[in-house]
Amino acid sequence: MTGMLRRILPCVALASASAALALDGEVVVHDPSTVIVHEGRYYTYGTGNGLPVLASDDGWTWRRAGSLMSAVPGGKPGAEVLARGGNNTWAPDIIHIGDKFFLYYAAPGTQPKAAIGLLVGSTLDPKSADYKWQDAGPVVWSDGVEDSNAIDPGVLLGPDGKLWLTYGSYFGYIRMVELDPKTGQRRYPERAPVNIAINSEASILIYRDGWYYLLVTHGSCCQGANSTYNIRMGRSRKVTGPYLDNMGIDMLEGGGKLFAASRARHVGPGHFGLLDLGQGVQKFSLHYEADLDRGGVSVLDIRPLLWRDGWPLAGDNLTSGVYGIESARTGTVLELAVQGFPVGGFRQRRGGPPGSGIVGSGPPPNGPPPEPQVGPAIADQDPAQVAATWPAAGSVRLAPAMLQAQQKWVIAPVAGAGGYPGAPFFRITIAGTERSLTATADRELTATAFTGAQEQLWRIDQLIDGSYRLSPKAVPGTSEALALSAVGSSFATLAKFDPASDRQRWILGAP
Amino acid sequence: MRTAIAILSMALSMSLAAATLTTPKGASLPVDARGFIHRWLVLEPVPVQGRLTEPAVQEALKVAALPEGARPADGAKLTVNGVELSWHALDTLNYNLNLYHFARSLSKPTSNVLFWVETTVDSPREIPGVRLAIGSNAASRWWLNGEPVIALNDDRQSVIDDGVSKRVTLHQGRNVIRAAVINGGGATDFCARFLDENGEPIMDLVVKLQ
Numbered sequence: 002m003t004g005m006l007r008r009i010l011p012c013v014a015l016a017s018a019s020a021a022l023a024l025d026g027e028v029v030v031h032d033p034s035t036v037i038v039h040e041g042r043y044y045t046y047g048t049g050n051g052l053p054v055l056a057s058d059d060g061w062t063w064r065r066a067g068s069l070m071s072a073v074p075g076g077k078p079g080a081e082v083l084a085r086g087g088n089n090t091w092a093p094d095i096i097h098i099g100d101k102f103f104l105y106y107a108a109p110g111t112q113p114k115a116a117i118g119l120l121v122g123s124t125l126d127p128k129s130a131d132y133k134w135q136d137a138g139p140v141v142w143s144d145g146v147e148d149s150n151a152i153d154p155g156v157l158l159g160p161d162g163k164l165w166l167t168y169g170s171y172f173g174y175i176r177m178v179e180l181d182p183k184t185g186q187r188r189y190p191e192r193a194p195v196n197i198a199i200n201s202e203a204s205i206l207i208y209r210d211g212w213y214y215l216l217v218t219h220g221s222c223c224q225g226a227n228s229t230y231n232i233r234m235g236r237s238r239k240v241t242g243p244y245l246d247n248m249g250i251d252m253l254e255g256g257g258k259l260f261a262a263s264r265a266r267h268v269g270p271g272h273f274g275l276l277d278l279g280q281g282v283q284k285f286s287l288h289y290e291a292d293l294d295r296g297g298v299s300v301l302d303i304r305p306l307l308w309r310d311g312w313p314l315a316g317d318n319l320t321s322g323v324y325g326i327e328s329a330r331t332g333t334v335l336e337l338a339v340q341g342f343p344v345g346g347f348r349q350r351r352g353g354p355p356g357s358g359i360v361g362s363g364p365p366p367n368g369p370p371p372e373p374q375v376g377p378a379i380a381d382q383d384p385a386q387v388a389a390t391w392p393a394a395g396s397v398r399l400a401p402a403m404l405q406a407q408q409k410w411v412i413a414p415v416a417g418a419g420g421y422p423g424a425p426f427f428r429i430t431i432a433g434t435e436r437s438l439t440a441t442a443d444r445e446l447t448a449t450a451f452t453g454a455q456e457q458l459w460r461i462d463q464l465i466d467g468s469y470r471l472s473p474k475a476v477p478g479t480s481e482a483l484a485l486s487a488v489g490s491s492f493a494t495l496a497k498f499d500p501a502s503d504r505q506r507w508i509l510g511a512p
Numbered sequence: 513m514r515t516a517i518a519i520l521s522m523a524l525s526m527s528l529a530a531a532t533l534t535t536p537k538g539a540s541l542p543v544d545a546r547g548f549i550h551r552w553l554v555l556e557p558v559p560v561q562g563r564l565t566e567p568a569v570q571e572a573l574k575v576a577a578l579p580e581g582a583r584p585a586d587g588a589k590l591t592v593n594g595v596e597l598s599w600h601a602l603d604t605l606n607y608n609l610n611l612y613h614f615a616r617s618l619s620k621p622t623s624n625v626l627f628w629v630e631t632t633v634d635s636p637r638e639i640p641g642v643r644l645a646i647g648s649n650a651a652s653r654w655w656l657n658g659e660p661v662i663a664l665n666d667d668r669q670s671v672i673d674d675g676v677s678k679r680v681t682l683h684q685g686r687n688v689i690r691a692a693v694i695n696g697g698g699a700t701d702f703c704a705r706f707l708d709e710n711g712e713p714i715m716d717l718v719v720k721l722q
């Protein structure tokens with residue numbers, strides 16, 4: 002129903018980083034393809050004239066990089082695609098198999114007459130001598146009468162090596178066909194497509210631990226902050242369905258467990274794409290129909306992907322704040338190695354617990370038991386109260402959480418320092434001081450004044466279980482990728498990340 | 513009644529041997545299957561305040577400082593803070609050495625005390641990038657070949673690998689571990705081993721008290 006309302010959004014240049022941490026740079030895009038990594042660079046392609054390209058060197062700061070169709074002979078969809086569909090170019094998806102990239106895009110005419118075309122290339126780098134895209138014709142199409150609108154392709158290479166294409170919008174069913182992973186073309190064109198969902202668009206499949214998950218976007222697009230886009234899902238043991246939601250409702254009958262809805266300053270999430278970075282780190286790309294911090298335009302984002310109870314869960318990129326950094330291995334927290342002082346001051350261990358009214362020792366006093374009493378609120382510990390004796394630079398260690406000043410870390414993005422998929426580099430600094438977590442040349446840690454050096458910039462990735470991996474951008478004297486690691490109960494170091502271990506998993510929460 | 517129980521308790525405690533400790537036999541003892549060191553020289557406890565903050569531990573180390581050049585050996589005597597004390601060579605049957613058992617078997621105090629312990633680990637080769645990993649009840653300070661490597665404060669239980677040093681190098685041949693364990697009250701013990709870069713115990717070490 003809302004597909005007809007689609008239109009190309011104006012491109013708005015953004016000169017400064019977003020305070021909301023929804024990526025940086027030129028991030029205006031609608032219906033982005035799954036973000037893909039090629040030769041260390043990140044790419045996505047969106048709806049619009051010629052399929053606009055966004056590229057990034059680090060996954061955080063993005064730039065417009067022309068249009069994909071400019072590398073296609075004739076600069077537009079081939080004649081057969083135009084005949085089966087129309088001359089619009091919308092909502093692509095991309096996959097890398099062997100030495101080929103297969104890019105599927107929607108070429109609608111007057112909906113629901115539409116086609117999904119295939120482009121084949123060998124590199125994504127526009128500066129490469131080999132950069133070109135070959136038109137490989139339409140793969141599927143809808144004739145304008147049937148209960149299907151052949152737009153919004155999504156591709157999955159399954160664990161068995163089979164390649165699948167899902168597609169469709171609000172003119173009937175979400176459908177799937179099998180593709181040939183060697184050519185990207187339809188494998189059994191004589192077979193009818195399989196209907197797997199309804200009342201949705203932007204479908205895509207992912208696979209994990211014996212389950213296929215179908216993610217689709219419900220609601221309306223293309224109305225800025227009035228868009229109701231939200232991402233929903235079902236799962237199936239068989240790739241062809243049925244895809245049931247968490248209440249057992251078939252997505253063919255409108256079911257769909259919520260995956261992501263509007264939150265905070267971002268309205269209308271849609272067009273899920275899995276970005277698996279390996280070592281237990283998964284992220285997903287998407288767009289918001291309206292980023293309220295950018296005038297309500299549609300923008301790209303990359304967020305952590307978590308898993309819970311057999312379902313994917315949309316994580317949130319870290320926002321700046323004061324955190325306790327708790328080791329999943331030990332339950333102790335990271336602190337500056339200084340003598341702590343109890344919040345509210347020292348109290349003698351004498352008598353009963355605070356409020357009990359019991360003082361001293363010996364036989365109980367005569368008369369009625371004392372009335373329990375509460376005291377006045379005890380203020381949070383101010384670093385200024387206790388930091389006078391701290392060294393300017395000190396070692397760090399792990400200790401039981403005590404709400405003390407040396408255990409409170411401000412985690413804040415560093416402007417202009419770049420980032421990684423979905424987030425900027427952060428500094429990690431003891432609250433109220435300049436003592437910042439720093440990687441040292443002996444692969445250990447210290448807390449020193451912040452200079453902006455690479456060993457003080459931290460990449461913070463949320464892992465699929467919701468805990469975090471904290472990695473310095475660089476460690477002096479080594480090119481090895483290292484992560485903050487609990488060694489023993491009371492000490493932290495830098496070590497190679499082991500996704501199977503709790504040593505490098507950290508829980509960030511209120512200190 | 514209360515007095516009678518106290519007398520009985522005292523009599524029982526005085527008669528208890530250190531069930532987990534034995535006299536070393538043989539010139540050397542390999543670390544155990546988990547890398548723990550079982551053979552130590554332990555000095556009889558030095559009375560200290562028994563408080564366990566960083567400043568209090570520093571003060572206790574001053575009060576209980578060993579005479580310069582002191583060379584621990586089984587049966588050797590020395591005077592610390594005006595008190596004559598003896599070193600004891602001990603093998604522990606467990607992964608940890610129970611200082612409470614040790615002091616109680618000698619009818620020495622177990623609370624508000626500092627224990628000096630020392631051992632020598634013989635390494636068949638130079639091993640860089642290892643970590644000394646200890647647990648102690650309660651606060652403790654550790655030195656490897658004279659260099660301070662671990663400092664734990666506060667009242668704490670002895671947990672395997674509670675305190676871990678930065679990466680250090682074990683010399684080929686003799687490596688001396690010395691520690692001070694400070695106890696406030698209750699049980700007191702410690703354990704120690706070396707870990708490799710992956711957190712696995714180093715197994716081919718031999719302990720010699722020399």
